[in-house]
Amino acid sequence: MSVHSASTPAAATRASVSLPRLRDMVARGEKVTMLTAYDATFARIIDDAGVDVLLVGDSLGNVIQGETSTLPVTLEHMAYHTQCVRQGRRSAWLVADMPFGSYEASPQQALASAVALMRAGAQMVKLEGAGPMVETVRFLVERGIPVCAHIGLTPQRVHALGGFRVQGRDDAAAAILKAEAAALAEAGADMIVLELVPSALARDITLAHPRMITIGIGAGAGTAGQVLVMHDLLGITSGKRPRFVRDFTRVAGTEADAPGLSIAQAVQAYVAAVKDGSFPDETQHGY
Numbered sequence: 001m002s003v004h005s006a007s008t009p010a011a012a013t014r015a016s017v018s019l020p021r022l023r024d025m026v027a028r029g030e031k032v033t034m035l036t037a038y039d040a041t042f043a044r045i046i047d048d049a050g051v052d053v054l055l056v057g058d059s060l061g062n063v064i065q066g067e068t069s070t071l072p073v074t075l076e077h078m079a080y081h082t083q084c085v086r087q088g089r090r091s092a093w094l095v096a097d098m099p100f101g102s103y104e105a106s107p108q109q110a111l112a113s114a115v116a117l118m119r120a121g122a123q124m125v126k127l128e129g130a131g132p133m134v135e136t137v138r139f140l141v142e143r144g145i146p147v148c149a150h151i152g153l154t155p156q157r158v159h160a161l162g163g164f165r166v167q168g169r170d171d172a173a174a175a176i177l178k179a180e181a182a183a184l185a186e187a188g189a190d191m192i193v194l195e196l197v198p199s200a201l202a203r204d205i206t207l208a209h210p211r212m213i214t215i216g217i218g219a220g221a222g223t224a225g226q227v228l229v230m231h232d233l234l235g236i237t238s239g240k241r242p243r244f245v246r247d248f249t250r251v252a253g254t255e256a257d258a259p260g261l262s263i264a265q266a267v268q269a270y271v272a273a274v275k276d277g278s279f280p281d282e283t284q285h286g287y
């Protein structure tokens with residue numbers, strides 16, 4: 001037994017999270033919790049706190065590397081952090097982001113990059129966009145690689161989108177996002193992140209595709225699950241923090257300088273709040 005074994009009994013006995021288990025959860029109406037992790041120590045804490053899905057996000061460009069976007073992150077960086085997270089993982093499902101420039105050129109390029117991340121320990125890869133990426137998703141899925149899609153605000157396209165702005169606000173833009181979600185579901189994406197889109201649109205996409213697990217961030221409470229960046233949840237992100245973020249180390253109703261929760265307690269509070277529907281809160285976190 002490693003020193004990591006001092007955990008809650010519930011965490012120690014949790015069966016491995018798999019795609020069928022995630023689908024069962026969604027079918028039962030239980031919300032799916034996803035949180036980013038970039039190293040073994042935090043992966044273990046987050047897994048033991050009961051988070052269902054660990055995401056090795058390319059947001060590590062921001063929170064680990066100190067960059068202002070995810071664009072400088074390479075496949076080698078992602079593989080390294082995926083290896084670190086796999087060491088700490090106990091039973092959560094492990095998803096890794098395909099970084100900018102590692103999959104857009106062709107389905108073949110995407111396959112080679114996905115293989116590198118799966119070898120590093122990922123169980124599913126995530127890639128941003130639709131359009132030409134729909135056939136790339138199909139190509140990977142047909143070759144046995146589970147795929148999480150990602151539409152709405154796709155941070156790797158920040159310069160093309162003109163900033164980190166809410167997507168799908170008007171009817172025409174909402175219709176495009178709905179068509180993208182439908183195409184990605186048809187191509188076989190088992191999961192999809194909906195980032196920074198109006199709550200009603202995210203709810204509609206979720207209801208339209210019961211087989212594809214929708215994970216929201218700044219997308220309201222109507223998705224099948226939620227994701228946050230770990231540093232945002234812990235209130236330790238430097239610089240501006242998006243409106244959809246809650247600092248879970250703060251105990252609601254206490255003054256700002258009151259003692260905070262431990263990291264494990266804060267992650268447990270996130271899991272509890274997503275599962276009981278109290279996070280996200282439409283008025284505070286919705287668009």
Ligand SMILES: Nc1nc(=O)c2c([nH]1)NC[C@@H]1CN(c3ccc(C(=O)N[C@@H](CCC(=O)O)C(=O)O)cc3)CN21
Pocket residue numbers: 058059062063070153155164165166196218229231232237241242243244
């Ligand atoms: N720490 C961190 N948290 C994240 O959620 C995150 C990253 N980094 N890096 C990669 C992307 C970038 N993301 C971002 C970045 C900025 C906003 C933002 O500034 N949103 C504003 C404006 C929304 C509007 O158009 O009204 C907001 O207040 O939410 C949102 C998502 C989400 N991801």
Ligand SMILES: CC(C)C(=O)C(=O)O
Pocket residue numbers: 036055056057058059060097193195217227228229
């Ligand atoms: C915010 C999530 C969805 C992400 O893609 C990341 O952490 O890179």
Ligand SMILES: [Mg+2]
Pocket residue numbers: 057058059070097
């Ligand atoms: Mg990402």
